[in-house]
Amino acid sequence: MTQQIPSTEPELAGVRNFRDVGGLPTVDGRRVRYGVLFRSGHLAHATDEDAAFLGSLGLHTIFDFRNAADQKLEGPDVELPGVRNVNLPLSDPADGAEFWKMVRDGDIDQLRGILADGKAANRMIDSYRRMVKERTAEHSQVLHALVEDSVPALMHCAAGKDRAGLSIAVTLLALGVEREAIVADYLESNAKHRRYKVHRSSSDASAYSPEVMELLSPLFDARAEYLTAAFETIEEAWGGVDSYLEQALRLTPEARERLRERLLD
16 A cells, blocks of 8 residues: 655654655656655664654664764664664775864864865765775675565664665665656755764864865765766666676566565555
8 A cells, every 4th residue: 555645754853864765756657665765864862752753663674884983983873672773884994084083183274185176075976986886795785685574674874875875875776766866865965954963073163164164065965976976886887777786786687576566656
């Protein structure tokens, strides 16, 4: 039975960037079912009320794409009774550790050196390209889990923008969702109430000056060019989505059809 479109998006006090990706259209006229696939930022700061709402979703599995460094910074996810939590880090804790230390601690001259003149955006584009090429085993595991038994599912990372955003995009590609709709959903992470709060070590006003925030913005924005770079990498490395799903993610046409039956109306 087709579920009704929710009239309002829940306001969660301690969980940012939560949303149901239901309703997105496929190229063959179907839509993603409501109540089966959710995305968000981390759940470490969920309030009791947030946890009660999340518990009401009937979740089978939560996919947490944070690494150990993220979990140390933010804390573990809140535990939801009866829900399986699968941790699949999509970035290495040591990857860019010095870079992110500079983001948190660096002064304006240091930030200019590592972020100005397009360097921040280029770093994000490179990150998306690497995730597509180097994390095929993890993305394969997610899709096969969804095929077998892991629905309804929630995917999250720290901000719910990059690692979760790309994993959601890969899932939507497998479902045959229109490319424009995938990008539009990804860009929803830019809404003010969804954005990740920038962490800076100093609470001094200069640590969050307009110039600092402008330098940091490419790291905390969802930009179409980032996701487009991932799509281009799929085309360049595998020749298209179908080959990527079959060769890189080992998703057979039969398994893909089962995935569509689980998640589409």
